[in-house]
Amino acid sequence: DAMVIQNPRYQVTQFGKPVTLSCSQTLNHNVMYWYQQKSSQAPKLLFHYYDKDFNNEADTPDNFQSRRPNTSFCFLDIRSPGLGDAAMYLCATSREQGSTDTQYFGPGTRLTVL
């Protein structure tokens, strides 16, 4: 009974070749998040959706895009991956955006850029 699912778990891409990471949830939560986590660092929020409303963090590079076609699915598109984009990408969900709402994370996708 997985709640937040990410596919694939490991992704290898080439420098400059577009890549899409996917996330799905069975919790029916309103909010979905994408975090980037580089080695030995804390996760960094890239953007989030509240329902269909997209919220981009100010320092998220334009190279990163996201789509949420329905409540259950959210995608992270990296248009032209650079070596510096190699990282763990974590998807999370929460029921609402309040301070009491727990974010539940998926298992992550580890991206390698060759």
Add this chain to the structure above:
Amino acid sequence: AQKITQTQPGMFVQEKEAVTLDCTYDTSDPSYGLFWYKQPSSGEMIFLIYQGSYDQQNATEGRYSLNFQKARKSANLVISASQLGDSAMYFCAMREYQKGKLIFGQGTELSVKP
């Protein structure tokens, strides 16, 4: 300005002993939530425990308890009876009222010795 501080980059504990992981935070918002997550080497962020700023009692979840000292702005995680499977990175995080973003500390790597 860093809002979550974890001053212990690494900790060792003997199996079956208790361990305290430190976390201090900074916010001017009276309404906030504090969270602890465990991240094993596999990469998944596992939610452990939550404490709300208005909660009168310290949160407990099985072997995990949160030592919440509001005046000191600290939210230390206590793990009782450590197990080998507790070896992981532990992140303290804060969420302010009506802000989607989780702010993470830098993490503490816990190693449990047999």
